[in-house]
Amino acid sequence: MSASLAGRSSERLLEVIRTQTDIAKLGLDLGGVMALVAERAQALTQAVGAVVELAEDSDMVYRAATGVAESHLGMRLAQGNSLSGLCIREGQPLQCPDAETDTRVDREACRRIGLRSMIVVPLRHHDAVVGVLKVLSERPQAFDDDDLHLLGLMSDLIAAAMFHAAKYGTSELFYLATHDGLTGLANRSLFLERLRQCLAQAQREEKHFGLLNLDMDGLKPINDVYGHRAGDAAIRELAQRIKQASRESDTVARLGGDEFGVILSRVSDRDGALAHAQRLAQQIVKPFEFERQEIALDASIGVAVFPNDGAELDTLLDRADQSMYLTKRAKKPAGARSGRGE
Structure with missing residues (x-):
């Protein structure tokens, strides 16, 4: 092995340890x-994409x-x-x-994405294969045996995390894989899965x-003044208030950082969605107490309605995001900068 290849292998192993x-x-x-x-895994194999898929029922879920x-x-996707699925x-x-x-592959699906080569390695939980870790390339024969070995090491890291997070069985494993660790809400993956299901049903039933x-609003000042423990407490409190103000049929999720999403599965029109957003805003904007300190809490809310604001998932997400930014900017004094977490 040349010195350059040995150095590359060593650096990749160090990155596995850092991971x-x-x-x-x-x-x-x-x-x-x-x-x-x-x-x-994507970065280390110089892939154009990477996926963790879990086997749920007869499907593979991203x-x-x-x-x-x-x-x-x-x-x-069907296994x-x-x-x-073969893995x-x-x-x-x-x-x-x-x-x-x-x-062995779904050639048409690969063509739609523009993929020519991939590696898939199994994820094991106890004695069962519960999913796969996969890296993708737009070039044929893009990966070698070193990439295969590296991906195996990365899958072992996920398997170890699965074991420690869910020691008692597969059902707990899937719950932990689809829910946010800080708030207990659905995570981005489960949110988007349910959004796709809701969209398909709404299209069928018009x-x-x-x-x-x-x-x-204001997470950064909370962290700066009171510390990150207070910031985490504020996120948990906000999550609880959103959940309490929502219905059982709604999906409430923490999408990452200080961003949340709600799917309103039953609204008759835009006015109904706006009314729910207003009730939610009133529930949120109350101070909460953390270690004898009263801390202000607020959030900016954006609204999108199918089919008025779009018939595709990405369009609806963009419209809701744009609406949220308009709400946030409207709260700022003239000349103040707007942005997430300010």
């Missing part, structure tokens, strides 16, 4: 662990995704005709050198539904 250290900081946030490993796969987070059944790492000649995007 292990970062995983320890995430604790029981299994969704966060999977997202972190997917991000690092529970973490980066790069070209990120827009598919939360998507369900039967995919390389990921689940065989319990062995699989490598596709060229999707144009490999009969019904409305609403989408709320909430961004906490």
Whole structure:
């Protein structure tokens, strides 16, 4: 092995160790662990995307995704005709050198994404293969045996996190993989999965539904003045208030950082969604107490309604995000800068 190749291998192994250290900081946030490993796996293999898929019922579900796969987070695909499903059944790492000649892959799906090669390695929980870690490339034969070995190490990190997070069985494992570790709300993956389901149902039945995007106001000052423990407490308090003000049929999720989302599965029109947002705003904007300190709490809320604001998932998400920023800017004094977490 040349000195340059040896140096590259050493650096990659050091990155695996650094990833292990970062995983320890995430604790029981299994969704966060999977997202972190997917991000690092993509970077280390110079892939264009990486995915963690979990086997749920007869489907493979995208529970973490980066790069070209990120827009598919939360998507369900049948196990039967995919390389990921074959990896689940065989319990062995699989490598596709060229999707144009490999009969094991869904060739049309690969063409839609623009993929030519991939590596898929199994994720084990106790004695069962519960999912896969996969990296993707737009070039044929983009990966080698070193990449395969590296991906195996990264999958071991996820498996270890799964074991420590869910020692008692697979049902707990899937709950932890789809819920936020800090607040207990649905995470981004589960939110997008349910949003896709809600969108498909609304299209079939020609019904409305609403989408709320909430961004906490003033998290940075809370962290700066009272410390990050207070910031975490504020996020948990906000999550609890959103949940209490929502209905059982709604999906409430922490999408990351100080951003939350709500799917309003039953609204008749825009006025209904706006009324729910107003009730939610009134519930949120009350101080809370942390270690004998009274801390202000507020959030900016954006609203989008299907089909008025769009018929596609990405369009609805963008409209809700734009609406939230308009709300946030309206709260700022003239000349003040707006932005998340300010």
